[in-house]
Amino acid sequence: MINTISKARKIKGLFLNILIYLAAGFICILLFGLIGYILYRGVPNITWELVSTKPSLLQGTVGILPNILNTLYIIIMTLIVVLPLGVGAAIYLNEYAKNKRLVKVIELATETLAGIPSIIYGLVGMLVFVQFFSLGTSLLAGALTLVIMTLPTIIRTTEESLKTVPMAYREGSLGLGAGKWHMIRTVVLPCVIDGIVTGCILSVGRVVGESAALLFTAGMANEMLNVMNAVQPGNAGSSLTVALYMYAKERGQFDVAFAIAVILLVLAFIINLSAKIAASVLKRKRG
Amino acid sequence: MERIKKTAKLMEKAMNLLFLACGSLTILFVILITIFLVISGIPAIKEIGIFNFLFGDTWASTAAEASYGILPFILTSVYGTCGAIIIGVPIGLLCAVFLAKMSSQKVGSFVRNIVDLLAGIPSVVYGLVGMIIIVPCVRSVFNLPDGASLFSAIIVLAVMILPSVISVSETAIKAVPKEYEEASLALGATRTETVFKVVIPAAKSGIITAVVLGIGRAIGEAMAVMMVSGNVANMPSLFGSVRFLTTAVASEMSYSSGLQRQALFSIALVLFLFIMIINFILNMIVKRGKQGD
Numbered sequence: 001m002i003n004t005i006s007k008a009r010k011i012k013g014l015f016l017n018i019l020i021y022l023a024a025g026f027i028c029i030l031l032f033g034l035i036g037y038i039l040y041r042g043v044p045n046i047t048w049e050l051v052s053t054k055p056s057l058l059q060g061t062v063g064i065l066p067n068i069l070n071t072l073y074i075i076i077m078t079l080i081v082v083l084p085l086g087v088g089a090a091i092y093l094n095e096y097a098k099n100k101r102l103v104k105v106i107e108l109a110t111e112t113l114a115g116i117p118s119i120i121y122g123l124v125g126m127l128v129f130v131q132f133f134s135l136g137t138s139l140l141a142g143a144l145t146l147v148i149m150t151l152p153t154i155i156r157t158t159e160e161s162l163k164t165v166p167m168a169y170r171e172g173s174l175g176l177g178a179g180k181w182h183m184i185r186t187v188v189l190p191c192v193i194d195g196i197v198t199g200c201i202l203s204v205g206r207v208v209g210e211s212a213a214l215l216f217t218a219g220m221a222n223e224m225l226n227v228m229n230a231v232q233p234g235n236a237g238s239s240l241t242v243a244l245y246m247y248a249k250e251r252g253q254f255d256v257a258f259a260i261a262v263i264l265l266v267l268a269f270i271i272n273l274s275a276k277i278a279a280s281v282l283k284r285k286r287g
Numbered sequence: 288m289e290r291i292k293k294t295a296k297l298m299e300k301a302m303n304l305l306f307l308a309c310g311s312l313t314i315l316f317v318i319l320i321t322i323f324l325v326i327s328g329i330p331a332i333k334e335i336g337i338f339n340f341l342f343g344d345t346w347a348s349t350a351a352e353a354s355y356g357i358l359p360f361i362l363t364s365v366y367g368t369c370g371a372i373i374i375g376v377p378i379g380l381l382c383a384v385f386l387a388k389m390s391s392q393k394v395g396s397f398v399r400n401i402v403d404l405l406a407g408i409p410s411v412v413y414g415l416v417g418m419i420i421i422v423p424c425v426r427s428v429f430n431l432p433d434g435a436s437l438f439s440a441i442i443v444l445a446v447m448i449l450p451s452v453i454s455v456s457e458t459a460i461k462a463v464p465k466e467y468e469e470a471s472l473a474l475g476a477t478r479t480e481t482v483f484k485v486v487i488p489a490a491k492s493g494i495i496t497a498v499v500l501g502i503g504r505a506i507g508e509a510m511a512v513m514m515v516s517g518n519v520a521n522m523p524s525l526f527g528s529v530r531f532l533t534t535a536v537a538s539e540m541s542y543s544s545g546l547q548r549q550a551l552f553s554i555a556l557v558l559f560l561f562i563m564i565i566n567f568i569l570n571m572i573v574k575r576g577k578q579g580d
Binding site (some may be wrong): 004031097117272 | 295296299300302303306307308309311312313314316317319320323324326345361377378379380382384385386389390398400401402403404405407408409410411412414415416418420427446449453475477478479480483494503504507508510512513533534537540541552554557559562563565566569570
């Protein structure tokens with residue numbers, strides 16, 4: 001066997017290979033460097049006092065409990081509104097729609113929504129919910145803005161899950177005399193729970209990480225709100241991300257900012273993990 | 288019996304309408320967003336004049352003699368995005384090649400998890416780390432008075448677009464038929480040559496999709512960029528403090544009024560147009576890719 005690969009080709013191949021491994025290594029180092037640094041700077045600053053109190057100018061203490069609660073409120077409010085809408089839209093697209101052109105337009109609109117940057121959502125949310133519907137800068141306005149933002153996610157995951165439900169289930173149910181809605185409620189929906197759950201997890205991820213859309217809709221206040229106040233218009237409150245931004249950029253309190261960053265990272269990991277588990281359940285069912 | 292049937296039928300009809308309403312919501316939202324942006328964005332453009340607005344090179348919204356030219360923002364956004372693509376896409380593409388062709392299953396899924404985690408990190412966290420690490424680094428390496436600059440923003444953006452570039456190009460590379468590779472290998476090309484001369488050209492449309500997606504991400508990012516770019520309305524220079532279209536909207540919104548506020552909405556409208564054009568291009572590529580199959 002004659003070796004016909006010239007030296008130049010070999011060197012070039014080796015060079016490209018090295019580049020490929022470097023790129024992959026870079027990604028790993030990037031993530032571990034990021035995590036390591038954030039933990040290193042943030043973990044020492046997480047104290048019970050920080051996560052269990054509200055900031056007090058009088059005592060000069062900083063607490064992020066209001067921000068944690070606000071994030072929670074926004075997540076719950078967003079999900080409560082977006083779930084029925086998103087699942088309903090997916091059901092329409094997959095079960096009811098007969099007009100091909102309408103389906104195409106809806107899908108195009110969904111993709112468009114998914115591509116709009118969050119700062120634009122923030123601005124439109126401010127114009128529509130804060131001013132037009134005069135909800136004021138409030139958690140409610142922030143949550144409603146995020147509803148529009150997360151709608152494409154819910155629609156897409158539910159639709160994918162709906163497509164895995166075998167046609168025979170539907171035919172069986174209809175053949176026994178069930179109406180379409182009855183069939184969907186009793187046969188189709190129970191089958192797509194896991195897809196809906198995946199959509200919820202992904203949406204929660206987006207909500208937790210969102211900041212630009214909340215800055216002008218949910219506001220920057222750090223007051224403690226109870227559940228009743230949270231759902232009322234006019235009660236502003238900053239989420240963890242917005243609080244991080246304010247502490248880092250406006251006040252230069254980097255210790256607090258890194259503590260919040262640690263919490264956000266942990267949340268991101270939990271969400272990522274749950275999404276993976278949900279996806280594997282979905283895959284097993286499909287396979 | 289007849290009554291039950293009637294109510295059931297009515298119920299069916301109601302549900303049908305309800306679901307139709309849900310389905311149409313996304314269309315409604317897109318129209319709503321467009322209308323609100325256009326209505327609130329047009330007045331300022333009219334008052335300032337479209338030419339002065341788009342091509343004016345000074346933005347001095349709070350000066351006694353205010354001037355509203357957004358050319359600095361447009362150029363900064365374009366340069367910043369280009370820079371992020373130039374740095375981010377090669378790294379992302381190489382990493383995608385690694386995932387699709389070079390890695391064992393175990394290593395591959397490990398790196399894939401890492402990419403997913405990177406995608407899940409909120410943008411303010413990237414901004415924070417950029418502010419604390421990259422900005423001081425840029426300052427000391429290039430000996431600048433302030434490290435918050437276009438260059439720092441480009442680095443942060445490049446990192447932020449990596450996950451989507453990697454996952455989309457990996458999918459594209461994996462979709463290339465095995466026969467192409469086998470033919471190339473049989474003709475005597477090495478594995479690396481096959482990847483770069485056969486597989487990547489064949490996955491071209493998918494990789495372009497990844498790039499366009501990255502452009503969309505980079506041009507729309509606000510918070511992280513705001514924290515590292517210095518936020519002064521200069522004409523863009525690599526090591527100068529700059530303001531992007533997104534950060535121009537975000538930074539003045541809280542205290543703006545009158546024409547200044549209207550001008551901010553106009554900036555948002557311009558940004559929206561950019562995004563729509565990018566979305567349109569993305570759709571065209573995807574459609575053409577589908578027809579090619």
